[in-house]
Amino acid sequence: xxxxxxxxxxxxxxWFCREDYLEELEGDLxxxxxxxxxxxxxxxxxxxxxxxxxxxxxxxxxxxxxxNNLINRAMFQNHFKVAWRHIFNKKLYSFINISGLGVGMxxxxxxxxxxxxxxxxxxYHQNLDNIYRVLHAYKSFEEKGKPTSPEEFQVWxxxxxxxxxxxxxxxVKSYFxxxxxxxxxxxxxxxxxxxxxxxxxxxxxxxxxxxKFLAGxxxxxxxxxxxxxxxxxxxxxxxxxxxxxxxxxxxxxxxVLKVTGVMENVPANSHFTFEGLISMSTFKRxxxxxxxxxxxxxxxxxxxxxxxxxxVSLKSKVPEFVEKYTGNWEDSGYDIAFEPMADxxxxxxxxxxxxxxxxxxxxxxxxxxxxxxxxxxCINFINLSTSRSLERAxxxxxxxxxxxxxxxxxxxxxxxxxxxxxFAAVLAVLLVVLFSPILQDLTxxxxxxxxxxxxxxxxxxxxxxVIIGILAGIYPATLLVGFQPAKVLKGTFxxxxxxxxxxxxxxxxxxxxSIALMVGTAVVFSQLQYxxxxxxxxxxxxxxxxxxxxxxxxxxxxxxxxxxxxDHPNVLSIAASRAVPGNFLPNAGTTIEGPDGEMxxxxxxxxxxxxxxxxxxxxxxxxxRAFSRDFPNDTAQSLILNEAAAxxxxxxxxEDMIGKRFDQWGKSxxxxxxxxxxxYQSLHNKVEPLSLRFEPYSMRKFSIRVKSENIxxxxxxxxxxxxxxxxxxxxxxxxxxxxxxxxxxxDVRFGQLFSVFAGIAILIACLGLFGLTxxxxxxxxxxIGVRKVLGASVGSIVTLLSxxxxxxxxxxxxxxxxxSWYVMNRWLEGFAYQVGVGVEIYFVAGFMALVIALLTIxxxxxxxxxxxxxxxxxxx
Amino acid sequence: xxxxxLGEFEELVLLTVAAQHDQAYGVSILExxxxxxxxxxxxxxxxxxxxxxxxxxxxxxxxxGITKDRGGRRKKFYxxxxxxxxxxxxxxxxxxxxxxxxxxxxxx
Numbered sequence: 001x002x003x004x005x006x007x008x009x010x011x012x013x014x015w016f017c018r019e020d021y022l023e024e025l026e027g028d029l030x031x032x033x034x035x036x037x038x039x040x041x042x043x044x045x046x047x048x049x050x051x052x053x054x055x056x057x058x059x060x061x062x063x064x065x066x067x068n069n070l071i072n073r074a075m076f077q078n079h080f081k082v083a084w085r086h087i088f089n090k091k092l093y094s095f096i097n098i099s100g101l102g103v104g105m106x107x108x109x110x111x112x113x114x115x116x117x118x119x120x121x122x123x124y125h126q127n128l129d130n131i132y133r134v135l136h137a138y139k140s141f142e143e144k145g146k147p148t149s150p151e152e153f154q155v156w157x158x159x160x161x162x163x164x165x166x167x168x169x170x171x172v173k174s175y176f177x178x179x180x181x182x183x184x185x186x187x188x189x190x191x192x193x194x195x196x197x198x199x200x201x202x203x204x205x206x207x208x209x210x211x212k213f214l215a216g217x218x219x220x221x222x223x224x225x226x227x228x229x230x231x232x233x234x235x236x237x238x239x240x241x242x243x244x245x246x247x248x249x250x251x252x253x254x255x256v257l258k259v260t261g262v263m264e265n266v267p268a269n270s271h272f273t274f275e276g277l278i279s280m281s282t283f284k285r286x287x288x289x290x291x292x293x294x295x296x297x298x299x300x301x302x303x304x305x306x307x308x309x310x311x312v313s314l315k316s317k318v319p320e321f322v323e324k325y326t327g328n329w330e331d332s333g334y335d336i337a338f339e340p341m342a343d344x345x346x347x348x349x350x351x352x353x354x355x356x357x358x359x360x361x362x363x364x365x366x367x368x369x370x371x372x373x374x375x376x377x378c379i380n381f382i383n384l385s386t387s388r389s390l391e392r393a394x395x396x397x398x399x400x401x402x403x404x405x406x407x408x409x410x411x412x413x414x415x416x417x418x419x420x421x422x423f424a425a426v427l428a429v430l431l432v433v434l435f436s437p438i439l440q441d442l443t444x445x446x447x448x449x450x451x452x453x454x455x456x457x458x459x460x461x462x463x464x465x466v467i468i469g470i471l472a473g474i475y476p477a478t479l480l481v482g483f484q485p486a487k488v489l490k491g492t493f494x495x496x497x498x499x500x501x502x503x504x505x506x507x508x509x510x511x512x513x514s515i516a517l518m519v520g521t522a523v524v525f526s527q528l529q530y531x532x533x534x535x536x537x538x539x540x541x542x543x544x545x546x547x548x549x550x551x552x553x554x555x556x557x558x559x560x561x562x563x564x565x566x567d568h569p570n571v572l573s574i575a576a577s578r579a580v581p582g583n584f585l586p587n588a589g590t591t592i593e594g595p596d597g598e599m600x601x602x603x604x605x606x607x608x609x610x611x612x613x614x615x616x617x618x619x620x621x622x623x624x625r626a627f628s629r630d631f632p633n634d635t636a637q638s639l640i641l642n643e644a645a646a647x648x649x650x651x652x653x654x655e656d657m658i659g660k661r662f663d664q665w666g667k668s669x670x671x672x673x674x675x676x677x678x679x680y681q682s683l684h685n686k687v688e689p690l691s692l693r694f695e696p697y698s699m700r701k702f703s704i705r706v707k708s709e710n711i712x713x714x715x716x717x718x719x720x721x722x723x724x725x726x727x728x729x730x731x732x733x734x735x736x737x738x739x740x741x742x743x744x745x746x747d748v749r750f751g752q753l754f755s756v757f758a759g760i761a762i763l764i765a766c767l768g769l770f771g772l773t774x775x776x777x778x779x780x781x782x783x784i785g786v787r788k789v790l791g792a793s794v795g796s797i798v799t800l801l802s803x804x805x806x807x808x809x810x811x812x813x814x815x816x817x818x819x820s821w822y823v824m825n826r827w828l829e830g831f832a833y834q835v836g837v838g839v840e841i842y843f844v845a846g847f848m849a850l851v852i853a854l855l856t857i858x859x860x861x862x863x864x865x866x867x868x869x870x871x872x873x874x875x876x
Numbered sequence: 877x878x879x880x881x882l883g884e885f886e887e888l889v890l891l892t893v894a895a896q897h898d899q900a901y902g903v904s905i906l907e908x909x910x911x912x913x914x915x916x917x918x919x920x921x922x923x924x925x926x927x928x929x930x931x932x933x934x935x936x937x938x939x940x941g942i943t944k945d946r947g948g949r950r951k952k953f954y955x956x957x958x959x960x961x962x963x964x965x966x967x968x969x970x971x972x973x974x975x976x977x978x979x980x981x982x983x984x
Contacts, residue, residue: 004947023939025923027949028902032919034945035903054920059927 144333417473537678637669
């Protein structure tokens with residue numbers, strides 16, 4: 001039997017090869033194949049395939065312009081011409097189609113840019129996949145040894161965990177720690193600023209993370225004590241054009257740091273940022289004792305694994321590890337867990353993050369909005385094209401009679417729609433370039449359209465155009481191609497009724513989405529309003545906060561300073577504290593006598609305040625008394641708790657807790673009071689158990705309540721007073737209500753972004769509705785004319801034209817209610833204090849959507865109703 | 877008219893066509909060249925050369941009869957044209973002329 005060469009290769013050859021050459025080439029190839037077959041069949045087949053491919057040579061390939069293709073080209077030109085004419089003849093419809101689709105595509109691109117930015121966090125670190133971070137949990141004694149839930153962990157933890165991991169586990173290659181940012185007074189020559197974002201860091205920072213080093217030696221920069229690596233921005237601020245390396249910066253008036261390196265500013269897409277790294281050995285000089293203190297929390301720990309080591313095997317050894325180091329703890333429980341750094345920005349649920357975290361949920365919400373907007377725009381396209389298919393029925397009929405194939409017709413319409421999509425894309429690109437600065441403002445992130453200037457995106461864009469063109473065009477095209485020429489040309493073909501049901505369905509779909517988005521906007525805004533107006537349990541108005549950063553000299557003469565400031569006529573009251581509402585607070589193991597007389601320990605939050613804090617903030621007492629100058633022992637022996645803490649210790653009536661014994665952080669004495677719960681943190685969280693202690697040497701901030709009139713003058717007076725009292729400290733002030741509300745920055749941004757995109761979605765839906773009513777009304781001009789002649793009023797005609805729509809609208813409303821209710825409740829779950837999603841929100845949103853929709857329709861229906869019937873009836 | 881040129885590989889193929897007078901077709905040329913040059917040659921290269929020379933008018937072709945071999949495909953036989961022959965002559969003369977200009981140098 002003769003061997004046969006590979007069939008596919010042969011067919012391929014027949015497909016591309018010129019027919020007059022084919023026989024010879026095929027013959028020669030087969031002959032060579034048959035010869036080689038004798039020695040090695042496998043090689044013969046492979047060689048045959050290879051040789052066929054080698055024949056892909058211009059000499060042998062069929063000419064592109066054969067006679068057949070010549071017609072195709074002419075047809076293509078004709079299609080293009082017809083499409084072009086059609087677009088320009090029907091300017092209104094083309095405008096609606098192109099602008100709707102263009103705006104939709106632009107929104108989509110903007111959202112993609114945002115999502116891409118959010119997904120790009122930390123991706124610039126080359127080691128990213130091998131970096132893990134340590135999560136710590138500080139639990140009460142009762143919880144010790146029990147499994148810890150992911151939410152209980154926090155990223156902020158102790159110093160010795162990192163070295164212990166390296167020491168105990170061969171899997172761990174290296175660890176890196178940095179502290180939470182300290183506020184420090186920096187001084188170089190005449191420049192003196194308080195720097196808020198300086199951290200102490202281990203010396204291997206630049207081995208683990210991929211920040212670019214601009215000057216100095218990254219390997220040794222942080223080895224020595226009293227060395228600092230500055231970011232470009234800070235180096236610029238202090239040294240300008242000078243070379244920063246080797247310069248000395250005075251910090252906190254008594255220590256001197258040597259600049260040993262300059263690095264790039266930490267990229268915006270990093271889950272933590274800083275403006276300078278001070279060597280960890282410096283911190284060790286300041287506070288050597290905390291470096292083996294498992295209970296002292298101030299460090300973020302990251303580590304890398306050796307090649308082939310697995311995090312799973314490490315995880316299994318955790319219980320043993322925890323037992324070894326903290327098994328002897330008698331008053332609290334510690335636990336540890338690991339998290340890949342790649343999860344830090346979007347996936348982490350741990351508390352006390354070193355920087356802002358993103359929200360995966362929001363990314364999903366925005367991505368769905370992007371899809372919705374595009375869908376709404378495509379639906380406009382489908383609705384307008386199908387409803388107007390009748391206009392092109394004749395054209396289809398003639399083309400078919402003359403001999404057009406189904407495929408050619410299909411191709412014609414699809415390419416016409418793709419051409420429209422192309423116009424839309426051009427518009428979209430222009431819009432993106434125009435509006436990306438606004439997106440930057442809205443998101444607060446440096447998102448530039450320049451990120452889109454990559455080959456990849458251009459390919460995506462082009463394929464997107466084709467896909468959208470096909471998606472939006474496939475149904476109208478099928479409908480058009482399906483017309484029967486005989487019927488169409490005879491003139492008995494009246495309406496494209498088959499599309500009507502679908503059209504109604506799509507309008508319902510569009511409006512369900514629009515109403516849902518409107519409800520979403522309403523819920524987001526009422527929630528934000530609710531947060532702003534919620535009674536926090538303290539008075540945040542007119543509260544001026546002055547930060548002096550634990551300055552020892554201020555702490556020493558704190559009472560004098562307070563009294564001097566209080567002398568100002570516009571100052572109502574003043575207090576000092578370690579933190580103000582909205583700031584981070586530490587937790588500490590605290591033992592208090594329970595209702596049955598036994599000592600019980602938990603780890604409530606600690607708030608260090610002075611005697612004036614509670615009256616100054618107008619926090620109400622639930623029982624007992626506040627700290628007072630009349631009781632000099634308050635600094636040493638007194639503790640105040642909040643209602644949540646009282647409840648945790650088992651006291652249903654706060655009164656019962658007064659006089660109970662306590663033991664906390666080297667202090668012991670009696671509980672003297674219980675304050676009513678106040679929201680010392682954002683309303684995302686419930687009020688946690690809190691203990692307030694009077695600690696004169698832990699003070700960092702003054703809270704000054706000022707009169708509302710003439711604030712600028714008060715400020716400048718206070719600044720002068722401050723300069724006289726504390727000449728070495730800059731006067732750094734802020735207003736509490738502003739800083740407290742900054743905690744909702746991310747929520748406000750979400751609200752703004754959401755409402756902008758929701759608004760655009762509704763706008764596009766209305767645009768489509770406008771086009772649709774314009775068309776249906778024009779179809780009924782005669783009918784309206786006849787009705788008017790017979791005596792119909794304007795009102796009845798408008799009702800006639802709108803009634804159908806209102807029916808659709810009600811169905812859409814009914815569909816959107818459960819969907820939006822579910823989604824928005826999920827969103828609200830992120831807040832401990834939520835506004836209810838009530839009927840009124842649906843009422844308002846539904847009513848607004850209806851008004852907008854009716855306004856859109858009424859433009860056309862009123863025009864039709866007011867038109868002179870003579871005009872519409874005269875022409876026959 | 878721009879005079880047609882002859883590439884190096886084309887020249888070899890043309891020589892083979894001339895040598896195998898009237899019996900030259902793709903595979904026979906391929907085999908002969910592989911034997912003479914002692915290296916592997918791709919059949920597509922031979923085909924390209926043949927088609928180019930056909931266009932330039934150095935060879936002409938005719939189909940042979942149908943046989944059972946080659947899956948029933950006819951062979952296409954090539955013959956050198958007068959123009960092809962004169963081209964070969966010219967090339968040969970040119971080379972000889974230049975070769976003779978080489979001075980007698982010893983390469984020892």
